[in-house]
Amino acid sequence: MLLRERKVIVTGGPTREWLDPIRFISNPSSGKMGVALADESLRRAREAVFIYGPIDAALVSNKRFRAVPVDTTEEMLAAVRKEIEENAVVIMAAAPADFAPVKKSGQKIKKTDRLFSIEFTKTPDILKELKEMRSKELIRNLFTVGFAAETENVEKYALNKLTEKHLDMICLNDVSQKGAGFGTDTNIITIFVKDGSRLELPMMSKQEAAARILDEIENRLPRYLI
Ligand code: PMT
Numbered sequence: 001m002l003l004r005e006r007k008v009i010v011t012g013g014p015t016r017e018w019l020d021p022i023r024f025i026s027n028p029s030s031g032k033m034g035v036a037l038a039d040e041s042l043r044r045a046r047e048a049v050f051i052y053g054p055i056d057a058a059l060v061s062n063k064r065f066r067a068v069p070v071d072t073t074e075e076m077l078a079a080v081r082k083e084i085e086e087n088a089v090v091i092m093a094a095a096p097a098d099f100a101p102v103k104k105s106g107q108k109i110k111k112t113d114r115l116f117s118i119e120f121t122k123t124p125d126i127l128k129e130l131k132e133m134r135s136k137e138l139i140r141n142l143f144t145v146g147f148a149a150e151t152e153n154v155e156k157y158a159l160n161k162l163t164e165k166h167l168d169m170i171c172l173n174d175v176s177q178k179g180a181g182f183g184t185d186t187n188i189i190t191i192f193v194k195d196g197s198r199l200e201l202p203m204m205s206k207q208e209a210a211a212r213i214l215d216e217i218e219n220r221l222p223r224y225l226i
Contacts (some may be wrong), residue, residue: 008041011094029057073123
C-alpha cells in the first residue's frame with residue numbers, strides 16, 4: 001500500500017504542563033518542522049492531519065491539512081489515539097513535555113522566601129503507547145517515525161530510541177549545532193531506518209528536510225507493509 005493511499009498523522013510543537021493557572025513547563029519548539037512535514041504529507045498522502053501544541057497561530061492559518069490543537073502531553077496522546085487508523089504513518093516531530101507536576105495548584109502559587117519543591121511525574125510516552133498498540137495488534141500496519149533532539153552521544157541516543165520505541169525510522173537533529181533543531185528555519189538531520197541504513201543530510205530548510213524525510217518514508221513503505 002503506497003503513501004498516496006494512506007493517512008499521515010504529524011505532530012509538532014511543544015506541550016505545556018501547568019503548575020498553576022498561570023505557569024507551565026514547556027520547551028522552545030516552534031512547530032516549524034511539524035508544519036513542513038504536514039504540508040509535504042498533504043501533497044503526497046491520502047490525508048494529512050497535524051496535531052500540535054501551542055505555537056504561533058499564523059503557522060497553521062490558511063493550511064489545507066486538518067489541524068488539531070492540543071495543550072498537554074495527555075491531550076496530544078488522546079488526539080493521536082483518536083486519529084490513528086490501520087496503515088497510518090505517524091511522524092512525531094513534536095517535543096512533548098516529559099514531566100508534569102503531580103498536583104496542579106488551583107490558585108496561583110504565592111511567592112515565598114523559603115525554598116520549596118514541586119513533585120513531578122512522567123507524562124505518557126506517545127510513541128511507546130503506539131508500540132504497545134502495535135504489539136497487542138490493536139492497530140495493524142502502522143509506520144512510525146520519531147525524532148531525536150540530542151546534544152551529546154547523538155547517534156547512540158537516537159539509535160536507542162529507534163529500538164526502545166520500536167520505530168521504523170528516526171530523524172536525529174543534533175540541536176547543539178547552529179541551524180539545527182528548535183525554532184530555526186533550517187535543520188540538520190540524519191535519518192536512521194530500522195533496516196540499519198542511514199542518510200546524513202546537510203543543513204537545509206525545514207521544508208526541504210520534510211521532503212527528504214517523506215522520500216525515505218515513501219521508499220520504505222512497500223518493503224515493510226502489506
Ligand atoms: O518545532 P521546531 O522549532 O521546528 O523544532 C523541531 C524539533 C527540534 C522539536 C523536532 O525536530 C524534534 O526533534 N522533535 C523531537 C523533540 C523531542 O522531544 O525529542 P525526544 O528525544 O524527547 O523524544 C523522542 C521522540 O519521542 C520524539 O519523536 C517525540 O515526539 C516522542 N515523544 C517524546 C515524549 C513523549 N512524552 N512522547 C513521545 O512520543
